[in-house]
Amino acid sequence: MSGILFPDVEAPDLHVMSFNIRRRFDRITWPPADRWPLRKERLRTFLSANRPHLLGTQEAMPDQAQWVQASLGSDYGRIGLGRGPRRDGEGTPLFYDRDRIEVEDWEQVALSDTPRVPGSTGWGNTIPRIAVIAQVRDLATDARFTFVNTHFDAFSRRARRRSAAWLHDLVARRERPLLFTADVNAHVRSGELSDMFADGLLVDTWSYAPARRTAEWGTFNNYAAPKVGARRIDALLATPDVGVRAVGIDPRPTGTQWPSDHLPVQAVVRIHPAATP
DSSP: SSSSOOOOOOOTTTEEEEEEOOOOOOOTOOOOGGOOOHHHHHHHHHHHHHSSSSSESSSSHHHHHHHHHHHOOEEEEEEOBBBBBTTTSSBOOEEEETTTTOOOOOOOOEEEEESSSTTOOSSSOSSSOOOEEEEEEEEOOOOOEEEEEEEOOOHHHHHHHHHHHHHHHHHHHHOOOHHHHHEOOOOTGGGGGHHHGGOOOEEEHHHSOBBBBOOBBBBTTSSOOOOTTTTEEEEEEOOOOOOOOOOOEOOBTTTBBBBBBBOOEEEEOOOOOOOOO
């Protein structure tokens, strides 16, 4: 494996990525590999080289979201706010290549019984969890589809189960093809997340792809050497009407270290425009 996994992806294919960029902490006691001032340049190098058409991120503080957008370049847009009561703080922003993607509409909801109440909890999670849901159009093909990006709770198995059921219900109501990126904080194919795949409404692109550019690396390596067969807790899912061309999990450091404690998950997909009546 050399260079970037998916260089020069062109229409009708789309390059999609899910990446937990690791929340910035300012405590000097954290190990050097985790310190944002030291790894932000590694993140910029990685993103500016890969430049996916669609990027779902997790654990992004406002200044980190700005850094990601600047790293991708002036052609990229961003949607998504913080998860706090005032829509401040850490978020799950979605980034898109404006030369290829038009956002027609979007919303942000809480993963709770009161999704329209910013900062709300109640499924077993004490930390607010949010999802960004975008209705987008591929400017090259005129295909319209839904893109969802979120971050399931890290501490509550019940919250993850409820979040998986929420996703199933969301997909069941869809009118378009759908892509989903997330840090789901459990192995993608674990029993607690099985509702994501109930009724065959969603597929795991890793299992569905005809080509895998890498081994199935565990995606939470915590700045250590990645391991094959470790938990793949970062998800890139799709509805069955999305054509999955190839997938990959890049295990390599950028320079001497990794940009984040997670590895990015990537896929090349193809979404056909709806047939004209």
